[in-house]
Amino acid sequence: MKPDALRGHLDALILAVLEQEPRHGYAIMEALQERSGGALELPTGTLYPALRRLERAGYLRSAWATVSGRRRRTYRLTAAGRRALAAERSAWRDFAAVIDGVLRPASPQT
Numbered sequence: 001m002k003p004d005a006l007r008g009h010l011d012a013l014i015l016a017v018l019e020q021e022p023r024h025g026y027a028i029m030e031a032l033q034e035r036s037g038g039a040l041e042l043p044t045g046t047l048y049p050a051l052r053r054l055e056r057a058g059y060l061r062s063a064w065a066t067v068s069g070r071r072r073r074t075y076r077l078t079a080a081g082r083r084a085l086a087a088e089r090s091a092w093r094d095f096a097a098v099i100d101g102v103l104r105p106a107s108p109q110t
Contacts (some may be wrong), residue, residue, distance in 0.1 A: 010042075012092065019077060
């Protein structure tokens with residue numbers, strides 16, 4: 001997948017993988033890769049600035065936790081993050097419908 005294809009959608013993807021449970025950074029990257037069927041391989045230099053940005057916006061809250069014997073920063077959605085995710089999903093459906101309408105082959109004129 002082209003890296004530019006993620007532009008503008010990364011925040012929604014991160015919020016979506018945190019919807020069910022808190023995760024640390026590496027687990028977020030693994031979840032994105034798994035849920036995308038391996039198509040998304042996010043470099044850490046992209047993920048961690050996005051996590052900090054989402055936390056500053058109030059969509060995530062982080063805390064230190066011990067995971068598999070290692071101390072890691074774990075992120076979870078806030079109520080504002082859940083609302084932002086719902087808005088992102090709605091915007092995505094609208095966007096996808098518009099693009100699909102343009103890219104779908106035209107019906108032959110009869």
